[in-house]
Amino acid sequence: MIERALVVGAGIAGIQAALDIANSGYEVILVEREPSIGGHMAQLSETFPTLDCSQCILTPRTVETGKHENIRLYTYSEIDSIQQDENGDFTVRIRRKPAYVDWDICTGCGVCQEKCPFKVESLFERGVGTRKVIYTLSPQAVPNKPVIDAENCRYLQSKWDIEAGRVPAVDAKGNPAKPKCGACEKFCPTGAIQWDQTDTFFEEKVGAVILATGYDLFPQSRLPEYGGGKIPDVIDGLAFERLLAASGPTAGKILRPSDGKPPLEVVFVQCSGSRDPERGVPYCSKICCMYTAKQAILYKHRLPQGQAYVFYIDVRAGGKGYEEFVNRAMEEDGVIYLRGKVSKLFREGDKVIVKGVDTLSNRTVEIAADLVVLATAVIPRATNPQVAALFGVPCDENGFYCAANEELDPVLSIAPRVFMAGTALGPKDIPETVAQASGAAAKVLSLFQKQRHAQSQAQGVLEAVGD
Amino acid sequence: MAIPYFPGCTLSTKASGYDRSGRAVAQALGLEFQELPDWQCCGATFPLSTDNAMTLIAPTRLLRQAQEAGGQMTTLCAICFHVLRRTQNFLQEHTDVLERINWFTEEPYLGQVRVTHFLELLRDQLTWETLRANVSQPLKGLRVAPYYGCLLLRPPAEIQLDDPDDPHILHECLEALGCEVITFPYQSECCGSYLAVSKPTVPQQLAQDILASAQHHGAQALVTACPLCQYNLDYPQQSVRGWAIKPLPVLYFTQLMAVALGLPEQVWGMEGHSVDPRPLFEPYRATVA
Ligand SMILES: Cc1cc2nc3c(=O)[nH]c(=O)nc-3n(C[C@H](O)[C@H](O)[C@H](O)COP(=O)(O)OP(=O)(O)OC[C@H]3O[C@@H](n4cnc5c(N)ncnc54)[C@H](O)[C@@H]3O)c2cc1C
Ligand code: SF4
Ligand code: SF4
Numbered sequence: 001m002i003e004r005a006l007v008v009g010a011g012i013a014g015i016q017a018a019l020d021i022a023n024s025g026y027e028v029i030l031v032e033r034e035p036s037i038g039g040h041m042a043q044l045s046e047t048f049p050t051l052d053c054s055q056c057i058l059t060p061r062t063v064e065t066g067k068h069e070n071i072r073l074y075t076y077s078e079i080d081s082i083q084q085d086e087n088g089d090f091t092v093r094i095r096r097k098p099a100y101v102d103w104d105i106c107t108g109c110g111v112c113q114e115k116c117p118f119k120v121e122s123l124f125e126r127g128v129g130t131r132k133v134i135y136t137l138s139p140q141a142v143p144n145k146p147v148i149d150a151e152n153c154r155y156l157q158s159k160w161d162i163e164a165g166r167v168p169a170v171d172a173k174g175n176p177a178k179p180k181c182g183a184c185e186k187f188c189p190t191g192a193i194q195w196d197q198t199d200t201f202f203e204e205k206v207g208a209v210i211l212a213t214g215y216d217l218f219p220q221s222r223l224p225e226y227g228g229g230k231i232p233d234v235i236d237g238l239a240f241e242r243l244l245a246a247s248g249p250t251a252g253k254i255l256r257p258s259d260g261k262p263p264l265e266v267v268f269v270q271c272s273g274s275r276d277p278e279r280g281v282p283y284c285s286k287i288c289c290m291y292t293a294k295q296a297i298l299y300k301h302r303l304p305q306g307q308a309y310v311f312y313i314d315v316r317a318g319g320k321g322y323e324e325f326v327n328r329a330m331e332e333d334g335v336i337y338l339r340g341k342v343s344k345l346f347r348e349g350d351k352v353i354v355k356g357v358d359t360l361s362n363r364t365v366e367i368a369a370d371l372v373v374l375a376t377a378v379i380p381r382a383t384n385p386q387v388a389a390l391f392g393v394p395c396d397e398n399g400f401y402c403a404a405n406e407e408l409d410p411v412l413s414i415a416p417r418v419f420m421a422g423t424a425l426g427p428k429d430i431p432e433t434v435a436q437a438s439g440a441a442a443k444v445l446s447l448f449q450k451q452r453h454a455q456s457q458a459q460g461v462l463e464a465v466g467d
Numbered sequence: 468m469a470i471p472y473f474p475g476c477t478l479s480t481k482a483s484g485y486d487r488s489g490r491a492v493a494q495a496l497g498l499e500f501q502e503l504p505d506w507q508c509c510g511a512t513f514p515l516s517t518d519n520a521m522t523l524i525a526p527t528r529l530l531r532q533a534q535e536a537g538g539q540m541t542t543l544c545a546i547c548f549h550v551l552r553r554t555q556n557f558l559q560e561h562t563d564v565l566e567r568i569n570w571f572t573e574e575p576y577l578g579q580v581r582v583t584h585f586l587e588l589l590r591d592q593l594t595w596e597t598l599r600a601n602v603s604q605p606l607k608g609l610r611v612a613p614y615y616g617c618l619l620l621r622p623p624a625e626i627q628l629d630d631p632d633d634p635h636i637l638h639e640c641l642e643a644l645g646c647e648v649i650t651f652p653y654q655s656e657c658c659g660s661y662l663a664v665s666k667p668t669v670p671q672q673l674a675q676d677i678l679a680s681a682q683h684h685g686a687q688a689l690v691t692a693c694p695l696c697q698y699n700l701d702y703p704q705q706s707v708r709g710w711a712i713k714p715l716p717v718l719y720f721t722q723l724m725a726v727a728l729g730l731p732e733q734v735w736g737m738e739g740h741s742v743d744p745r746p747l748f749e750p751y752r753a754t755v756a
Binding site: 224225228344346347348353 | 630632633652656680
């Protein structure tokens with residue numbers, strides 16, 4: 001068996017698993033499809049229940065991962081194909097997407113991002129912030145090397161238009177047509193911009209695999225009763241994290257998207273899409289009760305004059321210090337908890353009207369809110385089925401990976417030497433994700449260790465025979 | 468084209484204006500309504516207990532009448548449509564229940580009838596283009612807000628008429644008539660339905676919210692396809708004291724069609740309304756030659 005592991009996905013689960021294995025002296029191939037590592041944890045402001053700054057506790061681990069001698073990091077990359085030989089070892093073909101930047105030359109100075117004249121909506125900022133066309137996910141990105149979003153790049157689009165003959169080959173003055181813009185290339189001090197990059201392929205051989213591809217959030221477009229994503233001041237939990245984050249688009253000021261004003265009435269709606277077998281997902285997303293309490297507390301800390309309301313079905317705060325944390329939101333920070341569902345949201349003037357019910361007082365409630373935050377359901381990545389099929393791992397009816405035995409082997413898959421960790425298996429918070437990641441790493445290490453043990457025993461026998 | 472038509476109780480009594488205008492516009496468009504012979508009440512609610520076949524006998528008998536009349540039927544009343552469409556679906560899926568009902572009534576219903584709402588017929592068979600081509604008095608400048616209510620569209624998986632969260636069918640009909648169509652947030656809210664009988668203050672409050680919002684969004688009239696919605700929104704405007712908002716006429720879509728198709732006032736059926744809508748139509752009256 002090759003004593004080298006592949007980890008797919010570099011959220012906190014993949015990072016933790018990779019570090020555990022690497023720190024035990026084995027090599028790790030870490031593949032992440034985004035330009036940098038960290039996953040959703042890099043988007044969070046502060047974490048429950050301790051209110052630690054998420055970036056501050058994450059960055060030491062991303063940095064360690066980025067420069068670890070035993071970790072070979074492939075960002076902006078995906079698994080293209082995989083083959084398992086008769087010994088059970090895997091040959092993995094990795095495809096790196098073109099960044100149009102030569103990362104070996106790039107120093108990460110950031111001049112290109114400054115000079116690029118075009119801004120587009122940023123997925124990392126969840127629609128409440130923008131980025132340049134040449135970008136890194138955040139200033140703390142690991143690796144801190146930019147990529148060019150080809151679809152929106154003036155240079156690449158005009159270059160391809162000329163090459164494909166979609167525009168005249170000569171301009172009005174008879175000069176040959178030239179691609180437009182190119183500001184990044186002009187200003188890059190090291191000449192790192194590389195317009196002719198294409199997919200690059202790499203081959204790696206490994207003996208074990210950990211899948212840590214994480215989660216997504218239920219799209220607002222599938223919640224038409226909550227505006228279907230068309231009301232600017234109705235946002236999801238991750239977008240609110242970005243408004244809270246010091247490194248976010250508002251530098252941590254809570255300003256609502258429509259007009260940039262501080263919202264004085266904020267309504268949080270738990271279970272948006274969760275526990276709704278008819279229109280959403282049937283399961284509980286497990287983290288929303290806690291992060292909603294966290295967000296309401298942080299909101300009250302930043303805007304004490306504002307009022308926060310939370311609509312909930314019931315509060316599920318199982319965990320060390322969790323129940324106390326929610327009580328603190330209610331008792332110390334004056335967050336108003338209303339037990340009931342919101343039936344409808346709509347825009348009226350510059351307010352969002354929230355119609356719901358408070359089942360404790362048995363009354364319908366109407367709130368004219370300035371901002372509504374939907375705690376949308378945790379769902380598996382849309383690409384999970386493809387990844388699962390590559391590695392021979394089944395998915396459950398909701399699209400999360402299946403463990404070989406949900407009770408006793410939660411990180412083991414039925415495919416030999418393929419392990420899993422984190423939210424790719426189902427909704428969970430960071431502590432549980434990290435625990436699972438360390439568990440999966442331990443399983444891989446015990447495989448490697450078992451082989452070494454057998455080898456050293458065989459060696460011992462040989463030596464004894466030799467004597 | 469002759470179409471088997473089920474008026475239902477309400478359209479034969481309180482909502483006769485809906486029936487009258489409906490029959491007239493159908494005829495004007497070449498769709499002759501043929502009233503089902505010997506009909507009775509549809510039951511007025513789709514039974515929620517699924518084990519009691521007795522409560523389905525009334526709508527099943529109507530489906531059987533339609534079967535004899537040629538295999539399809541259309542309605543104007545949103546509630547009749549709701550009950551009959553759901554019965555149609557239910558019996559297609561639960562053949563055992565159908566068998567029991569047939570055994571009891573001794574008039575076998577074969578499970579094949581298709582129930583449509585008149586709006587559906589206009590959209591899918593006649594098409595809005597044809598309707599538009601037949602309009603002689605376009606209702607230009609008339610600002611109307613479609614009000615869908617609940618039963619016409621819900622539950623969407625069974626009714627399959629339109630998306631209750633973003634409905635279009637009434638919008639499209641009114642646009643074809645030349646109206647300026649207004650979308651307002653309460654367009655598919657509940658009107659309070661039968662609570663009008665047991666707890667009238669509930670629908671009265673709902674009606675105030677709905678009417679106020681429609682007015683706030685600039686509507687001169689509300690347009691519905693349901694006689695109970697029409698009643699709950701129109702009647703209290705005249706009868707309740709201390710009503711806080713300006714009067715707002717509540718019309719059936721067929722009434723606007725009648726005006727736009729240039730039909731005579733006798734078939735508009737607007738006499739019985741609490742808020743008289745007729746002044747709205749002064750500018751659109753067909754000039755009698
Ligand atoms: C609004 C909100 C607030 C939260 N607040 C807290 C909190 O305060 N405290 C707390 O404990 N938890 C919190 N959480 C939960 C926390 O985000 C998760 O527990 C944690 O981020 C899960 O990490 P992960 O590595 O499993 O998944 P992810 O962070 O999703 O990482 C998965 C990684 O895999 C990559 N990937 C996916 N598919 C592929 C592929 N096919 N090939 C290559 N790479 C791939 C992704 O790009 C991503 O980088 C919050 C969650 C939300 C939504
Ligand atoms: S060429 Fe222009 S648009 Fe494209 S990344 Fe460079 S600066 Fe931005
Ligand atoms: S300007 Fe050049 S060196 Fe600097 S970050 Fe951009 S690509 Fe890298």
